[in-house]
Amino acid sequence: MSKAVLMQGNEAVVEGAIAAGARFFAGYPITPSTEIAEQSALRLPQVGGTFIQMEDELASVAAVLGASAAGVKAFTATSGPGFSLMQENIGYGMMAEIPCVIVDVQRTGPSTGLATSPSQGDYMQARWGTHGDHPVIALSPSSVLEAYRLTVRAFNLSEKYRTPVILLMDEIVGHMREGVTLPNPNELIINSRKMSFHDGANKQCYFVPEGQYVPAMKPFGRGERYNVTGLAHDVSGFPTNDNAVAGANIKRLLDKVEKNADDIIRTEEILLDDAETAVVCFGGTKRAAMDAIAALREKGEKVGLFRPVTVWPFPEKQLREKCAHVRRLLVVEHNHGQMLLQVQRAAAPAQRVDFLGRIDGTVITPDDIIAAIEGKEGEYHAQ
Amino acid sequence: MSDKFQMRFTGSGGQGVILASVIFAEAAVVKGLHAVQSQAYGPEARGGSSKAECIISHGEIWFSKVIRPDFLLALTQNALDKYAPELAGDAVVMIDDSLDAPACLDPERVVSVPILRSAKEDVGKAITANIVAVGAINELFGLFDEDVLREAVSRHIPKGTEELNFRALSVGKGLIAPELRDKYLEENEI
Incomplete structure (x- = not known):
């Protein structure tokens, strides 16, 4: 008998997330992404992870960002209406440079639209859904196996560049089942965020060495205290109204994706x-x-x-x-x-x-x- | 079988037609074939119309939806009336015998069997109708060996219900007379 198993695209996302090291999911189930929440509720506790059903999508991303800041790879999944609600906190994640993966299994919109029908109408929303000039990485799979592989890659890019990454799925792939032979998780390349346990001078938790774009992350809740904010901030993480500092920081956020486009x-x-x-x-x-x-x-x-x-x-x-x-x-x-x-x-x-x-x-x-x-x-x- | 065997399963939400399609896709995967399964349903969990599809092939399958079904299962009159007119002339249709086959169907291509009644009376549980249908369809086309089909069913049912579901498979198999089976076996050999 074949080693392949029949798997749904949405299930493959959960297996990919677990293989990538994700151990936290917070979400609010919505068709056609519901199986990701269902499967996460089943699978995460089996690997020592946490599943929380939140009251809505705003809270879902907030919880995901909190978990990730505290050191756990985290993700959520939604569809169009929920993706709209998530946008403000996705921008917060980009500004505060908190890695996480947001899965959007697109359905026909606008608004609640056709809940169970396929669409790719969130393509521009994935880029411009949250306000302001911001960096965006979004990946889109076309098969169940690729849903698995790109989920792993979404976490890797998210950890490497310290930014939320969007897995832009559609109902076609999310709800489709096909036979897949998943790779051995031990053979996957898994990136994890660069950490800095060093209590640096001046609490420079967003310090970036010359020629680099991504600050190493400080463990949140351990060692040196630091500030996390969506406001424009300096290297200490505290808000600033200094236009030169704010502008340079936003430019760096854009550059970390633009200058690394060939890698991404x-x-x-x-x-x-x-x-x-x-x-x-x-x-x-x-x-x-x-x-x-x-x-x-x-x-x-x-x-x-x-x-x-x-x-x-x-x-x-x-x-x-x-x-x-x-x-x-x-x-x-x-x-x-x-x-x-x-x-x-x-x-x-x-x-x-x-x-x-x-x-x-x-x-x-x-x-x-x-x-x-x-x-x-x-x-x-x-x- | 042509290079792809395209199956469509229709009924109302809650009848388990999606699971029926999943079981055939799973059986194909167990056997080492390619399979793609997909489904369409309304926002309702129960009572709305439900359509599921499964494509089985020796080669890679790209487009995941069924365009020209080789086979249609209909468990409700609504589903039958909706999907029968789109069928090509050589498609085989299995219907519950409580339904009336529309005039557009060639009676030679319609297999009318007591799926719902057998589930209720012979298996003893109405909810096994979808598994009864799976047993009947598998026998009609000679698709999979018994052990492959049982393995596929086992992967998708609650633990402890194996005996009930295997009985449903057997009851379904028994609904297909040997001469009926021989009629479709050759043209749909996988």
């Missing part, structure tokens, strides 16, 4: 080398694209795929490089055209950019993509 960004290219048309998509949409590309290739049409695995920061440079020879980019998303805007910005003037989207809660099929590729010019154009 992952993309996938399939059959791109000779492609005249590239389907650009992310998350569960890849699954329809793969069948469409296979069918078109059989007919001799030169079609390939470019998929941002890291969806934020958007892999602009990678798209330009890998798709330089491609004449036409077809952006396919379960929304009204969100990643499309990023592709239009990145595309060369001579490249045609078309769009296929869906906002009614149904799934884009391989035939839809084939029709869009073989059909006339799309609704949108880059020029």
